[in-house]
Amino acid sequence: MTRSDREMSWTIVQRSKMSGPGPTGAHVLYSRGGEGAAKSRDRIDVPAGAVLSLGTYFGAFPAGVWRRTTGIDAIRLSFALGDAATVRVMGTDGKGRVATLAEYLSDRGEVALDIPLTDDLSWLWLELDGGAHGATIGAVTWSVHGVDAPPGALAVCITTFNREADCVRLLERLSSEPEVLRGIGRVIVVDQGTRPLLEHPGFAAAAERLEGRVNLVRQANLGGSGGFSRGMLLAAAGPEEWALLLDDDVDLEPESILRMIALARCAPEPVIVGAHMLSLLEPTVVHSWGERVDRRRFWWTAVDPDLAPVDLAVSALERTPALSVQHTVDFNGWWMCLIPTETVRQIGASLPYFIKWDDAEYGLRAIAAGVATITLPGAALWHMPWTGKDNTLDWQVYFHLRNRLVTALIHGRGHGAFRVLTSTFAQDVNHLLCLQYGSVRARHLALHDVLKGPSHLPESIANRRSDVLDVLELSGQLTTETMPATLAETQAPRRGISGLVRVALHQLRSSPREAGVLQTAVPSAEGKWWRLGLLDSAALASADGRAWFVLRRNRRAAFRLLVESIGLHVRLLVRWRRLAGAYRSAAPTLASDQTWGDIFAT
Secondary structure, three states, rough: EEEEOOOOOEEEEEEOOOOOOOOOHHHHHEEEEOOOEEOOOOOEOOOOOEEEEOOOOOOOOOOHHHHHHOOOEEEEEEEEEEOOOOEEEEEOOOOOOEEEEEEEEEEEEEEEEEEEEOOOOEEEEEEEEOOOOEEEEEEEEEEOOOOOOOOEEEEEEEEEEOOOOHHHHHHHHHOOOHHHHHHEEEEEEEEEEOOHHOOOOOOOHHHHHHHEEEEEEOOOOOHHHHHHHHHHHHHHOOOOEEEEEOOOOOOOOOHHHHHHHHHHOOOOOEEEEEEEEEEOOOOOOOOOOOOOEEEEOEEEEOHHHHHHHOOOOOOOHOOOOOOOHHOOOOOOOOOOEEEHHHHHHHHHOOOOOOOOOOHHHHEEEEEEEOOEEEEEEEEEEOOOHHHHOOOOOOOOOHHHHHHHHHHHHHHHHHHHHHEEEEEEEEHHHHHOOOOOOHHHHHHHHHHHHHHHHHOHHHHHHHOHHHHHHHHHOOOOOOEEOOOOOOOOOOOOOOOOOHHHHHHHHHHOOOOOOOOOOOOOOHHHHHHHHHHOOOOEEEEOOOOOOOOEEEEEHHHHHHHHHHHHHHHHHHHHHHHHHHHHHHHHHHHHHHOOOOHHHHHHOO
16 A cells, blocks of 8 residues: 555545434444544544544445456545544455554645555445544545546436425435536436325425426326336436436435446446445344345345344444455345446336336346346435335235246246245245235235236236225225224244144134124234234234234135135146246337337326
8 A cells, every 4th residue: 555646547436424414323324433523524523532433334435346346456545634643544355354454644634545456355444543632534535547427427217106205305315415416417206196296395496406407207106117117218218327216215325326326437347236225214224235036936035144134333344244245136126226228228127017026127137138236335325124014915915926926937947936836825825824815815816917928017007006905905904093902812822833733723613703803913023824823813013003904714715715826826837938938038028118108108
């Protein structure tokens, strides 16, 4: 490592912010130590005797990811000191071992340190010792040799549905920093709600701050796949180099956008760059460090179980070796994902899935076309985690299964059909034991649709959600906000074989002839087969605790649904290879601008 005063062409790729606009409690993601320090967005005053560390999620530089993605061999760390101070450059290798790479006693003023990058580096960060008199540091940046992205190279694509206040806050956040605003060409907002975003009292002011960049599109509710596809295709038809897909109900760290663009710009080949999801409920928790698709069961899974989730307030970089391991991912969630418009023109937009699996399928399709996905640590937003939603009890249960099977048919192998279908059949049985007959009926609708072939996808995208809601309503599986009374203690549940035998024996008993009063109330976390399977009725709390699912055991209905499930799964197994060929052949057309244009026009 050398200190360099040479004039070189360096481009800033990361600004280490000292504080952020995120939820309360997120400050530890920016800097640690420096007790009593006065902080602003770009500057911090470190008291005498204190040590400031930027070895944090937003403060450190992910050198390993940058090295693997771009092949760069050097990084420049620059900062400004208000007083003489001791500066240390710290790093970890791929096994999480921490080392002090260099230590300097620096004078006040601007400092630039050139750091060679090797294959074994994972993270780099700066530590500042306040010494006997304290010190001030600011303008901490990381730069590489390269060309900066031109102004207006980014099209931000936001899909919104009746979250007007959230969407307006997001637009305000996009305009909050000049560097971010400079990079944005258009903000494409696809409004699919029943209440026009244009009529929200804060929209006009938020749009004005974006200086004419907002392109508002109204369309029917086509789900996330329909909203994001509209944005992707509009972006691909324009001059922008990238489309940034953004959920509307998020709290954004705007610096993340610049970091994602920088990595994509420096990569020698087109890459998709994804951001992490931090939890709105627990702001220091990363929901998952990266996503893969298990090709045997065709289900998404975290790249490392120890990092799904991980609390960065507890698991610091220097104490958590797993954070330094370099992972290969299959896809990134579309809560925040940067896609080259060149890739959209090459492989199309989303499949007409409405919601769920659209991001995973797109990642697999991109890999097949030679476009990798990189999940970039240090780029993130805050979002409500999946654990706070009732994905298997409400209308989303249909799309989970239908889109999973279609993805498996397109990207899987014929010999994997048995494993996928035994897994989905086991899920049907689980729902039956949990008295969730509405979920099973919705899943059976999904199986019937898959058997129809690929043409059902564009034909049903606009109405299938309402169809599934009708199925759940007829099954009595919609939520009620009325708190049910708890009457009696139930048997202590057991897992394993003994628990399964008890549940099976109870399920074989005649079901109560009259509905009667609900037997008990069950918290959402306890809504498992070994608990619900021993009951004749229950009120199951929703994931957010604000409502209840009313469940009643019906032996006749359960038996009929079990027989139907067996029949549907056998039909799918027999026809799997033929269906796989049909869906695989149809996929390019289904993702094309022509198909989506026809959908948007209806």
